[in-house]
Amino acid sequence: METRELVTDAALVGVAGYGAAKVMGKATTFMYEQQTDEAKQQEKDESYGVAYDVAAKKTAALAGKKLSEDQASTAGMAIHYALAFGWVPVYMVARRRFGMTPFGAGTATGLSMAVLVDEIGNPLFGFTPPPQKYPLVSHLRGLAGHLVYGLAVAAIVEAGWKLTGRR
Template sequence: MHYGLALSWSPLYVLLRRRTGMGVVGAGLLTGTAMSLIADETMTPLAGFSAPNGAYPLVTHLRGFAAHQVFGLAVAVTCEAVWALRGRRP
């Protein structure tokens, strides 16, 4: 499930780079932030895959947010590397 979720959020990075002209780091961090807020903090509890957000201490949310920032930057590095190898830019 994690791989599918990650793949479904990766196109957001491409859209941010192509449509807004946002930089690599900004688009990566915004991708991670969007995934954290929408998927982890909203959809997961609503779908019943986790307890309500209030059941967890703040540090748990902050760790998840930080992990998603790393995810967003990893998406950025991967997309930029693929574009460079193919000789295309966003």
């Protein structure tokens, strides 16, 4: 791969990761607003807080540091976007290495993030309670939100590749 292609892909990782995270946030907020009050309360009762804020606090604690709520929120947002940026290459590899269609690669990207981060990683590291503590609608919202993320990544990356003559 040429330097120009690497620079283009690096820029697309940033644009697609940020854009897809924003789109996902809008979609999941809308879906959350549609949930019943009972489901919202169950989720609130079981939650340790925003998963990436909890991740920031636990990571800082490993270094012997205690974060204020504002610091945890800022660091948590950095973790959130780092994951969003870091998952874009999954899409690029699925397209280039495995020859998947944009829809297939976008779907695989979103599903892999939902399963590996939300359903396995977060509970494994103690950032969230075990999955069975949450109502089904919470899992469905997370799954749908990550599918939106993956398909937004697909749209942005494909547009970027087209604009730069890569596709």
